[in-house]
Amino acid sequence: MVAVSTGGRRVECEPGQTLLEAFLRGGVWMPNSCNQGTCGTCKLRVLSGEVDHGASPLDTLSEPERAAGLALACQARPLADTEVSSPGDAGRSTHPLRDFTATVLEIADIARDTRRVLLGLSEPLAFDAGQYVELVVPGSGARRQYSLANTADEDKVLELHVRRVPGGVATDGWLFDRLAVGDQVSASGPLGDFRLPPESEDDGGPMVLIGGGTGLAPLVGLARTALARHPSREVLLYHGVRGAADLYDLGRFAEIAGEHPGFRFVPVLSHEPDPLYRSGFPTDAFVEDVASGRGWSGWLCGPPAMVEAGVKAFKRRRMAPRQIHREKFTPAEPG
Structure with missing residues (x-):
C-alpha cells in the first residue's frame, strides 16, 4: 500500500487502485466525468513519486504530456508514495466513493x-x-x-x-x-461532477436543462433541487427524443409545473413528428425561445453530438462559458 496526497490531504492507496479512486474513497474531491480516460477531465500533474499510466489513451494524454509529468487520475496507478497538484478547487472534501x-x-x-x-x-x-x-x-x-x-x-x-x-x-x-x-x-x-454549485453559492438565476433520451435522468434531480432552493426561479427543461413513443414522465413534469410557475417542460421530437409536440432539435428550440442567455446557467446531458450542439447554442445566446455544464452519454461497445 502507498500514500497519495494533494494540497495537504493524504489518503491510502490500495494495490491496483487508481489515483482517482483512492482520493474519492478517501473523501477527497478530484475532477472526474467519464472515468474511462477519454474526456481528460481528471488530468493532473505528478509532483513527486511515480505512476503507471495504464490504459491512458494517447489522444487524451500525449507522450509529451506524460514526459512533462501529467497523468489521468482515472487511469494512473501510483507505484510509490505520490503527490499530485490540485486542479481548481480539487482537494476539498466530498461524499466518499x-x-x-x-x-x-x-x-x-x-x-x-x-x-x-x-x-x-x-x-x-x-x-x-x-x-x-x-x-x-x-x-x-x-x-x-x-x-x-x-x-x-x-x-x-x-x-x-x-x-x-x-x-x-x-x-x-x-x-x-x-x-x-x-x-x-x-x-x-x-x-461525476455534473452537479449544482453549493447552496450558499446558488443565486437562484434562470436555468436551462437539455437532455437527449435518458440523458433526462440527472436533469430531473438537478431541476427539482434547484426549485427546492428557489421555488420561483425560471427553469426550462427540454427533452429531445426521436418520437412521442420515447417520451416519459409527462405527468411528473406537469405536477412540477403546477407547483412552480417558472418551470416549463418542453418535449422536442427529431424524427417522428407529432402535432402535440415541437419538432426539430432541443438545442434549436432553446435558441428560438430565449433571446439572451446572459445570467443563465446551462446543463446538457445526452449523446456527444447533442451536447456539443447545446454548447454552441448557449454561446450563441451569450451564456457565460463558466455557466455551461455538460455530461456526455457514450454507449459502451456491445458484447
Whole structure:
C-alpha cells in the first residue's frame, strides 16, 4: 500500500487502485466525468513519486504530456508514495466513493426501449443530484454507469433510467433480459461532477436543462433541487427524443409545473413528428425561445453530438462559458 496526497490531504492507496479512486474513497474531491480516460477531465500533474499510466489513451494524454509529468487520475496507478497538484478547487472534501449492494425494488417499461429501475439500499448513499453510480454486470465483470434521477434527500431508493443498447452486455444481456425484482445488484458511487454549485453559492438565476433520451435522468434531480432552493426561479427543461413513443414522465413534469410557475417542460421530437409536440432539435428550440442567455446557467446531458450542439447554442445566446455544464452519454461497445 502507498500514500497519495494533494494540497495537504493524504489518503491510502490500495494495490491496483487508481489515483482517482483512492482520493474519492478517501473523501477527497478530484475532477472526474467519464472515468474511462477519454474526456481528460481528471488530468493532473505528478509532483513527486511515480505512476503507471495504464490504459491512458494517447489522444487524451500525449507522450509529451506524460514526459512533462501529467497523468489521468482515472487511469494512473501510483507505484510509490505520490503527490499530485490540485486542479481548481480539487482537494476539498466530498461524499466518499463506496461499494454497496442494492436490491431491485421495481422494473418498469416507461418508453420505447426505456426502463426505470429502482434500487433499494440498506444504508443511505450520500451524493449530490446529477451524479451517477456504477453497476457491476453479473457474470461478466463489466461495469456500466447510470445517472441518478434523485435529489440528495432521496438517498435510500435510487432511480435509474436505462435505454436498451442492441447487443449491450448490460442491457440486452441483463437489465432488459434477466434482471428481476428482488435481485441483488453490486454497485459503487457516487461519481461525476455534473452537479449544482453549493447552496450558499446558488443565486437562484434562470436555468436551462437539455437532455437527449435518458440523458433526462440527472436533469430531473438537478431541476427539482434547484426549485427546492428557489421555488420561483425560471427553469426550462427540454427533452429531445426521436418520437412521442420515447417520451416519459409527462405527468411528473406537469405536477412540477403546477407547483412552480417558472418551470416549463418542453418535449422536442427529431424524427417522428407529432402535432402535440415541437419538432426539430432541443438545442434549436432553446435558441428560438430565449433571446439572451446572459445570467443563465446551462446543463446538457445526452449523446456527444447533442451536447456539443447545446454548447454552441448557449454561446450563441451569450451564456457565460463558466455557466455551461455538460455530461456526455457514450454507449459502451456491445458484447
